[in-house]
Amino acid sequence: xxxxxxxxxxxxxxxxxxxxxxxxxxxxxxxxxxxxxxxxxxxxxxxxxxxxxxxxxxxxxxxxxxxxxxxxxxxxxxxxxxxxxxxxxxxxxxxxxxxxxxxxxxxxxxxxxxxxxxxxxxxxxxxxxxxxxxxxxxxxxxxxxxxxxxxxxxxxxxxxxxxxxxxxxxxxxxxxxxxxxxxxxxxxxxxxxxxxxxxxxxxxxxxxxxxxxxxxxxxxxxxxxxxxxxxxxxxxxxxxxxxxxxxxxxxxxxxxxxxxxxxxxxxxxxxxxxxxxxxxxxxxxxxxxxxxxxxxxxxxxxxxx
Amino acid sequence: xxxxxxxxxxxxxxxxxxxxxxxxxxxxxxxxxxxxxxxxxxxxxxxxxxxxxxxxxxxxxxxxxxxxxxxxxxxxxxxxxxxxxxxxxxxxxxxxxxxxxxxxxxxxxxxxxxxxxxxxxxxxxxxxxxxxxxxxxxxxxxxxxxxxxxxxxxxxxxxxxxxxxxxxxxxxxxxxxxxxxxxxxxxxxxxxxxxxxxxxxxxxxxxxxxxxxxxxxxxxxxxxxxxxxxxxxxxxxxxxxxxxxxxxxxxxxxxxxxxxxxxxxxxxxxxxx
Numbered sequence: 063x064x065x066x067x068x069x070x071x072x073x074x075x076x077x078x079x080x081x082x083x084x085x086x087x088x089x090x091x092x093x094x095x096x097x098x099x100x101x102x103x104x105x106x107x108x109x110x111x112x113x114x115x116x117x118x119x120x121x122x123x124x125x126x127x128x129x130x131x132x133x134x135x136x137x138x139x140x141x142x143x144x145x146x147x148x149x150x151x152x153x154x155x156x157x158x159x160x161x162x163x164x165x166x167x168x169x170x171x172x173x174x175x176x177x178x179x180x181x182x183x184x185x186x187x188x189x190x191x192x193x194x195x196x197x198x199x200x201x202x203x204x205x206x207x208x209x210x211x212x213x214x215x216x217x218x219x220x221x222x223x224x225x226x227x228x229x230x231x232x233x234x235x236x237x238x239x240x241x242x243x244x245x246x247x248x249x250x251x252x253x254x255x256x257x258x259x260x261x262x263x264x265x266x267x268x269x270x271x272x273x274x275x276x277x278x279x280x281x282x283x284x285x286x287x288x289x290x291x292x293x294x295x296x297x298x299x300x301x302x303x304x305x306x307x308x309x310x311x312x313x314x315x316x317x318x319x320x321x322x323x324x325x326x327x328x329x330x331x332x333x334x335x336x337x338x339x340x341x342x343x344x345x346x347x348x349x350x351x352x353x354x355x356x357x358x359x360x361x362x363x364x365x366x367x
Numbered sequence: 368x369x370x371x372x373x374x375x376x377x378x379x380x381x382x383x384x385x386x387x388x389x390x391x392x393x394x395x396x397x398x399x400x401x402x403x404x405x406x407x408x409x410x411x412x413x414x415x416x417x418x419x420x421x422x423x424x425x426x427x428x429x430x431x432x433x434x435x436x437x438x439x440x441x442x443x444x445x446x447x448x449x450x451x452x453x454x455x456x457x458x459x460x461x462x463x464x465x466x467x468x469x470x471x472x473x474x475x476x477x478x479x480x481x482x483x484x485x486x487x488x489x490x491x492x493x494x495x496x497x498x499x500x501x502x503x504x505x506x507x508x509x510x511x512x513x514x515x516x517x518x519x520x521x522x523x524x525x526x527x528x529x530x531x532x533x534x535x536x537x538x539x540x541x542x543x544x545x546x547x548x549x550x551x552x553x554x555x556x557x558x559x560x561x562x563x564x565x566x567x568x569x570x571x572x573x574x575x576x577x578x579x580x581x582x583x584x585x586x587x588x589x590x591x592x593x594x595x596x597x598x599x600x601x602x603x604x605x606x607x608x609x610x611x612x613x614x615x616x617x618x619x620x621x622x623x624x625x626x627x628x629x630x631x632x633x634x635x636x637x638x639x640x
Contacts, residue, residue: 082501102501105532113490113524120494123472123479125424126501128494144521147484148491152471 063219063254064092064161066197070204071129072096075103078127078208084118086111086132088161115141118156119148127155127208133167134160134176134217138183149213150186156214157207163193163217164253164304165333168347172337176217180252181309183215184282191282192216192235193303195256196226199279202233210235219254226256226277236283244272247298247365250289252278252311255304255353262358271366281314289315293324298365300329302358304348307332329365331358373580377407378636380442381609383455385636387438389629391459393467397606397619399439401544401577402511405602406436406443408583409509409540418448421476427506428495430480432488433513433542434468440478441465449477486519488512489539493525496537496597507536507591515547518556523568529597530569537597538590539570542577544606546617565599577602610635 072095075081082103083096097104107114111132118128130137137160138145149156160179167174184191190212194200200218207214226241227233241256242263249259256277263273274296278285292299301312312330319326333351340350348354352361380403388396410416414427431440438458445452457463464475468483479495482488492510499506516522529537543561545552552558565572571593575582583600590598606620607613610632624632 080502105497107528108524108531110521110524110528112486112521113493113528116487116490116521117494117497117525117528120480120491120496121498121501122494123491124428124495124498124502126498143484144487144490147481147487151481153473 063194063197063200063223064221066200067131067159067161067204067218068092068096070201072099074205074208075100080125080127081208082121082126082128084114084128084130086114086136088132111136111141112144115144115158116148119144119152119154122149122154122156123152127157129157129159131159131161133174134163134179135174138176138179138215142182145183146186150189153188154213155211157204158213158215160215160217162220164219164255165344165347166220168344169341171341175338177306177333178309179217180281180303180305180311181313184309184314188212189282190214190235190280192280193253194218194279195251195254195277196223198225198227198229198231199233199277203235203279206235217253223254224257226260233279236280236285238279238285238288239277240274241277242273242275244274245296246271246273247300247362248274248276248292248296249300249302249358250276250278250311250315251302252281253304255302255348258348258353258355259302259358261355262362265355265359266362271362273362278311281311284314284318286318289318290322293322293326297325298327300331300358300361300365302331302353304353305332307335327365329361331361373407373411376411376446377404380407380439380446382633382636383442384438385610385624385629385632387442387455387458388623389626392623393438393459394621394623395435395438395467396623397546397613397617398433398436398513398544400608400610400613401604401606402433402436402542403439404578404580404608405511405540405542405583405604406439408580408587410443410447412584413587414509415506418477421449425504425506428479428492428508430482430488430492430495430508430510431469432482432492432510433485433516434482434488437467437469440469444475444477447477450475485513485516486521490521490525493529493534493537496529496534497532499536500534507538509538509540511540511542513547514541514543514545514552514558515555517541517558518547526565526568526570533595534597535594538587539597539599541599541601542604543601544604545615546606546620548620561601565601569596571596571598572601573598574601574603577604578608
């Protein structure tokens with residue numbers, strides 16, 4: 063996803079002469095092509111993220127389309143007030159990109175994990191909160207976010223995540239996409255961990271239950287039309303996210319359900335409310351937290367029992 | 368406009384700031400009175416702005432980074448015809464746009480940033496100044512910060528980036544009135560030597576008496592002539608300037624004048640307007 067971002071932002075810089083890329087001293091060589099094409103519109107703001115976010119707000123208020131890029135904790139919780147006041151209160155159309163989200167940088171430990179960012183950003187008025195599942199969603203969302211008058215927060219993964227959508231799929235912000243269809247159970251996913259749900263469903267025997275796998279793409283806006291239709295045909299749901307159990311996709315879906323008359327049995331699969339001290343690579347941590355394909359496969363069986 | 372006229376404008380606006388503070392119960396009088404001369408000089412003699420075109424892309428930008436001096440800015444913008452003075456009659460009323468801090472741009476003409484949380488306005492002004500370079504616009508950006516605001520790390524983050532990027536269309540003014548909310552600013556955090564600090568961060572720095580219009584003329588002229596680095600005007604000011612019993616008394620960061628105090632203050636200002 064990181065490379066897809068670098069490729070696409072470089073293309074977009076050619077298409078949009080008002081696009082500016084601000085980074086917090088990361089992405090060594092990643093943006094060389096961007097810098098070659100638009101040297102005046104690439105700004106390494108140093109390891110000074112609070113200033114970077116306010117600078118982006120000031121640029122947006124002056125007619126530019128700034129895109130802020132750094133590792134997720136440093137583009138969200140570290141600069142929450144600058145995001146809240148400079149960007150959101152001013153309705154400044156900044157696109158904030160957090161790279162290495164969720165447990166993408168599992169090995170780096172909790173300083174670099176981002177398991178609160180969706181919870182914290184989605185309560186900021188006017189801010190769209192996106193978590194593309196693959197490079198196709200990332201490209202489509204980034205393009206659309208740059209046309210939006212709203213500010214956007216987009217959490218992305220690292221590199222090497224598989225493509226989940228077919229080439230040329232029509233993808234829009236706030237529009238859920240079913241990647242598998244089924245009526246017995248639906249797994250609502252957000253972010254690259256969607257791939258684990260697909261693997262889990264692939265483990266189900268041919269004569270087993272039919273499970274729908276949905277990429278939600280964003281928690282704000284939430285595709286409530288899709289959910290409304292889903293609730294009418296399927297009453298057992300799992301939400302899956304590489305985010306803390308509090309305040310993410312599962313919470314967002316529950317909040318929406320609470321205001322409807324739908325009766326849905328919901329299992330929320332997310333990271334428990336605790337810092338992670340048993341560190342390893344992303345696959346290892348997903349598996350110890352019960353968020354890998356095998357664990358999801360078990361959860362499917364339990365949800366249907 | 369000569370400095371005699373500027374003094375008359377300042378006196379008139381001090382008068383209104385005091386009356387508003389009394390009538391609407393709005394605090395931060397000391398902070399407003401320490402920077403009103405600077406605001407008047409900027410808005411009358413420096414800023415290239417047109418109240419008929421408050422959103423003109425090529426306008427100069429002024430950001431009141433010390434947002435708690437909004438009562439002073441509101442009077443200045445009204446006096447410069449960004450909106451009718453009569454609007455200020457709603458100051459402090461429920462639903463009014465005029466309260467303790469500037470509203471978001473778009474809610475009141477002439478306001479560039481919704482400040483109030485310290486350490487945000489100057490970095491935003493830096494973003495505006497960088498935008499001028501990217502868009503090829505000739506405008507300049509000014510941000511007024513307080514000495515207490517220099518406690519905020521984001522100020523120094525912005526200072527380092529502005530110097531690294533040689534942003535010479537940015538001018539920061541420090542309203543160095545010597546006080547912050549609960550103490551002498553020099554005692555709360557080590558601010559001195561202020562000029563050396565900015566110079567060490569790569570800025571062109573000048574120190575002036577922030578109530579002397581003649582000194583301001585020289586300082587801002589020197590800033591405008593500076594190329595290849597950002598500029599800072601360190602303006603030594605007196606908190607509560609213009610009213611003897613408010614001067615350098617930090618209680619007026621919070622207090623508002625009662626009727627007797629207001630009468631005495633206005634008499635001292637010898638406002639015959």
